[in-house]
Amino acid sequence: MKTIEEKGGNETVDSLPPSTRLAIELKNITKIFGHVVANSDVNLKVLAGTIHGIVGENGAGKSTLMNILFGLYKPDSGTIFLNGQAVDVNSPEKSIALGIGMVHQHFMLVPTFTVLENAMLGNEGSMILKNGEKAVLDRLKGLSKNYGLDVDFEAIISDIPVGMQQRVEILKALNRGAKILILDEPTGVLTPQETIGLFDILRSLRDQGVTIILITHKLKEIMSITDTVSVMRGGKVVANFSTEKTSPEELAENMVGRKVLLSIKKPTLKFGNPVLEVKNVSHESKDGVNVLKDISFDLKEGEILGIAGVAGNGQSELLDILSGIETLQRGQITVNHKTILPYQDWNSKKAREFGVAHVPEDRHKRGLVLPFYNYENSILGYHRNEKYFSSFLMDKRKIVNFVDDLIENFDVRPRSSSISSGKLSGGNQQKLVLAREIESNPNILLVGQPTRGVDIGAIERIYEDLMKLKSKGTAILLVSVELDEIMSLSDRIVVMNQGSIVGETNSSNATELDLGKMMSGLEQV
């Protein structure tokens, strides 16, 4: 395997603080799955007692590399050095014994077990659970206190919030004696507050000598918490930096391989008539919880209204009602001058007829049928359109021709209409969903979490597409938990907390601090 030396190469080792010893060194690691080269001749050095970030887009080989270090995958070639010693990490058992712990992106917790049972799995202390339990619990409580890892040991995993589940994962690793902790996309599922909490924990771990590797594609996080950072692209490490000597722009450029515009040019134009009016909408969930309380707002042509809020404060239910997935229970909605009253015939088919398109929050659950081919997913919901038919049968050739163009225009990669959508990266799946909805030429576009789990390159493209749509006069309702996104895209922002709108502001006057306060329900405006 020949490597092409790319920019950045190994320049860095010298630029790193000459402080201490290397905790981890990976030399020439190569891993091939079938025909896909996931890691190609990767070299990586991490100093002991530091937080090292690894950034890269989805599919850049970050997770594969870490799974190799953790012993889940066997590298096809290359060597791993821990504290200067060449080691053969051929199983998780071995890596645990060597003091490596990993918090996976998808948690490795048994959902029906208690926190304690999960934390002690594999480290039970005795053949009979009861004999070991006390000692394990004492040790865990010690760790929990020492590092601020607040958990309820008696609770069942499936009942506790994701943030706590993550703390259990960290505890698990520490309990097994981890001195090196790998975290794979740890903030993807966390609220902003939980992320701050996690970072406090990570800093406290570092200060007590734990070496941390943080895998992420969020540059802001890299900048705020890491000491050093490596950028991966196409299975290779293409650059290494000391965090304080780099910038998000430089990292993004190395991740994508070209200059990326992180700022958005918002077209300035006059808004038109209101096309969506929501009046006094309230909603009760199946469990009898009032998830929406007296929501009112309107949205004009060409306007982007951002709905900010911590996940689970009623935004999802609002989207569901507006897109026709849920029945309207109380209040009224006016869509393109047509009024919908409670318990009226209102469903997603009708919503589409009224010119409402919807990019759902969860693209796997609601946006796509993952095993379907791209050409099938690209017409779902619009499949009744006669342009896909010859006489009374659907015409595959017409559909494929249409979808080939769509994929080309919206830069969905790979450029194939006959690949199942599940095989696309998150960003390309999102582009596909967005393409489908924009192509329907809507008056109103409802967008939920447009960039969740999406690469920078794709984010840039998605923002561009939204702006293009805005300048055509489409009204856009944007729901996102990413405050940056809301602030940079929206013209106007409303904040939701516990089912109510607790504040409204023009995006030009909005500050992150104010919005954050409103989101946490501390301040009514």
Added chain:
Amino acid sequence: MLESFQIIISLLDSTIRIATPLIFCAMAGIFSERSGIIDIGLEGKMLLSAFVAATATFLTGSPILGLFGAILASCSASLIHGFACITNKGDQVISGLAINILASGLTITLGIALFSRGGQTPPLASEQRFMPIDFPFLDQLSFVPVLGELFVEVISGHNVLVYLSVLAVFFTYYVIFKTRFGLRLRAVGEKPEAVDTAGISVIKMRYQSILIAGMLCGLAGAYLSIAHGAGFGREMSAGKGYIALAAMIFGKWNPIPTLFACLLFGFLEALGVRLEGVELIWIGEVPVQVMQALPYVLTVVLLAGFIGKARAPGAIGVPYSKES
């Protein structure tokens, strides 16, 4: 009054006899399925081990050797199942069905080849079987009204395997919920990734679980042919493996509720036998077939409606592979 008491006593007595193989099989099922491996093959393993038990006992004259043979046969079938669906990640239902079909054909073929009795094994003498054990102090106790009689007729006077089956329930409960092995076994059936990343081999855990299941199934088979019965008859497992599976689901993969489910199914069958040809008030004589169908009808009704949220182990039926 006295007569109906007698009827109840004898019903309970047969309930226990009928439930014993169900209990062994259902506990086997719990071990296997809690580890994530569907065990449709209970029926086949039981049949195979019943045949091997009877044959080995007839040839050696020792029921102990017969019992070991039965366990060996059943464990071999478990290993085939494991090789197909743990090592090679095959479909667990298909593999289980294959074992059932194999057992059904193989026992008859071998039976005819060995003994030329149309698939049956020669009858075993009393000393070649596990015979009923009478508890001490029976004479004194039989004078105690109701309880004494209950003890003498229902609790005492079964063969050793019956008592072993009750022990098996407590053994299963203890191992699964109170030991390290059990914690890992449950984890491997719910979320094998968690076990793997804890540095424990998923494959080894699952093989161990199905081997324990194999042993328990072997006991069930031996019970049929060398304890309860006196020889092997073709298809003598007669769907008990499936009923055990139903009892396990009814008991939500928990040993104690499963025990009661097995007893309920046993009771229904005993009742069915008892009511054959009996005139019932209002209804008249119920056809035998209806009574025989009762446990199966109940299975369908219970599984469809009553138990509601029976939650199977999370990773059941899914082969574990790392690199996906």
